[in-house]
Amino acid sequence: MTSAGDLGDFRTSYLGEVEELLAAANAQLLAIDASLRKGESNVRAVRELFRALHTIKGLSAMVGVEPVVAITHRMESALRATDRANGRLPLPAIDVLLRGVRMVEQHVSAYADDGAPPVTPPGLLDALDALEPGAAPTAVTNEVALDLEPAVAKALAAFELDELARGVREGRRAVRVDFAPSSERAAAGLTITTVREQVGGLGEIVKVVPLSVPATATAPGGIAFALLLLTAASDEALARAAGVGVEAVRPLAAARAPAPEAPAVVDLLEPDPHEQDVHRRGAMRVDVGRLDEAMESLAALIVSRARLGRELAALTARGVDVRDLALALQDDSRRIRDLRSSILRIRMVPVAEALERLRLVVRGLRRASGKLVRLDLDAGQVECDKAVADRVFPAVVHLVRNAVDHAIEAPAERRQRGKPEEASVRVACVARSNTQLELTVSDDGRGVDRERVARRASRPVPEGDAALLHLLCLAGLSTRAEASTTSGRGMGMDIVRRIVVEELGGELLLRTERGAGTTFTLRVPLTLAVVEAFAFECAEQRFLVPLATVDEIVEVDPGRVAYGPSPRSAGARGLVGVMERRGSAIPVVDLDAALGFGARRSPALRALVVRRDGDVIAFAVDRMLGQHEVVVRPLTDPLLKVTGVAGAADLGDGRPTLVLDLVALRVRLGLGPAGSRGVR
């Protein structure tokens, strides 16, 4: 079928758009909730919410996700009633509406995964119906005759017919616009998505009905869409918007003079003049897959640029005059860097937007736990790569959940301890550098009980926060602890650590004080994929290590590295020596030996200093080879999954160069801080 591509595209944009609208709906509901708690009404939020739901309904009807249509329609009706009551929604209604949004989310994600659609609990639909005071659902009789052919009429639900009739009674025209997608039209930028947007700008689209068109002698068969809408626009304007001839626009019923008793209802869809266009102008939605494609092309470009660099070096070595070529390549490099930052900028999402969803989480926790908690979000203007945001968000949710469930005391207990009854959970985010993001999740709760954690893990009581964190992150420990207390769900600290440290190559820190509170710090890269790395040589092999993981590069004076007794190394020198760095003794490890390449022939003169959790270790290497911008790809084959190797990159010679994870390597060697042995 010729239209498959068009529908597929639409599905993607449907999912993207609905996701955004659902986020907006949640945000507006929370805003209404907050206003109600202050005893105020929030007409504006009610309207925004209505608009989001209305659009979701229209889009869902078009792709045929009928349960969503049913839910959103009821929510809309409830809001219409609310608007008439000056934006006053009874507080319990918020919960029902939130449940409605959640149900819509479930339906949409089932649609996205091609999974079985969930069953909407009938209780939810009843509860939504009950929100509309005195409304017998779809009670208005359909006294307006609509000129609909059976194939179209069949596709309309009763309430959609009612809606068309209502519009006509209120003085608008009900019109049908037919649009048949074709490759020529698509090439001219006309797809059902764009047509829907254009036509939607001229009226209220009630339903888009897909119709199959049988093949005729003159045209191949395919799919067409009938857009049914209420509008005041002329046929010509509609035809122009749809890119079709005026004969494709047909009236369903003429407009009537508004009935005198028709209430002077403000049209909830009437755009607020203050904010119209703010969202639309200059912004567009992009499928992440397309950005990934651009990123991959860029990666290939960086690799071939590195190859050119090598060729240039070879020419120089042969004594060829390459000055002009070198200048051109320099220019080229700069452009690649610019292109890279442009693409990365496109992938950036505001962190504040992602964190907004936490309000919903905390609201739920507040209700479930009966604790008084205030959530403070402070992310400023910080942005990060979408891929990073998507990965780190579940970790943040877990930490917030933990804070409310475990760290924060009940109001009575807090009063006793002289703390304000309302506890505070604060999630903040700052850009630590151009490459790193620092998220903190802090609470003013009771702090982590070291003795209890130690007992549970059957380990000695940890000294210091770093050791305590290691203990908390032991696989299985935190989940067990949780199951015995309230939530019993979610993931353990080991998963938080895995996300932050292993998946994102970041850092997880803990600071906790008995009775005063706990702060978790998550340091993660702003972007994935392209990283700055140091290249160095070790055992005649070239390696890379991400710049962000190296504290500093120091010179090693071989004569001043001391090796202590090492009874287990069978005559050989021990693996770990001690050297001086800024007045303190730090362990130094020969990277050759640590990687299993055997003893080195010449003494190492440089060392990479790595710090994690306040622990410092130096890895001695043969020599440093400079700094590169590399595209790190993970090594996914089981034969290549080795602790200490984060992935590989092509430096332009076509060969993989291993990217080391020195922190993980330290753990593999059993050189982690106390208590961490065996933890990965």
Place this chain on the structure above:
Amino acid sequence: MSELHVVFRVASTEYVIPASEVLRMESYEGATPVPGAPPYLAGVVQVRGRFVPVVDLRARFGLPPAPLSIDSRIVVGQSGDRPVALLVDSAREVLHLSPEQLRPPPPMVVEQCAGYVSAVARVGERFVMLIDFRKVIGEEQRDEG
């Protein structure tokens, strides 16, 4: 119906693998060693933009190492979506083998070669051994690690 097989040599023995399991063959100029990987892993190479592990069949088969030569090849096979390269002494030939030609290996051979050989075939005056690609690359041990 005879099936096309790729013939390669490791030490003095000729082995075959169905051509349908082979993605490509390339000359071999060394791989990047991966510290901490199994001893029979020669390293990792880049094939068509993918990083692919190289299993050294001499090491895997318990044979002494041999210096690389201009004949050294990698045979890149695929198990599921997992491409794995086999390092062999040479690979120059393809053969049509019919199912009747492929016989189960004698029990003593099975025992000695740890299941890496799933059949033997007589081709004119010589014997070739059909290797079990999945076993050779350790597919069945994946979950143990």
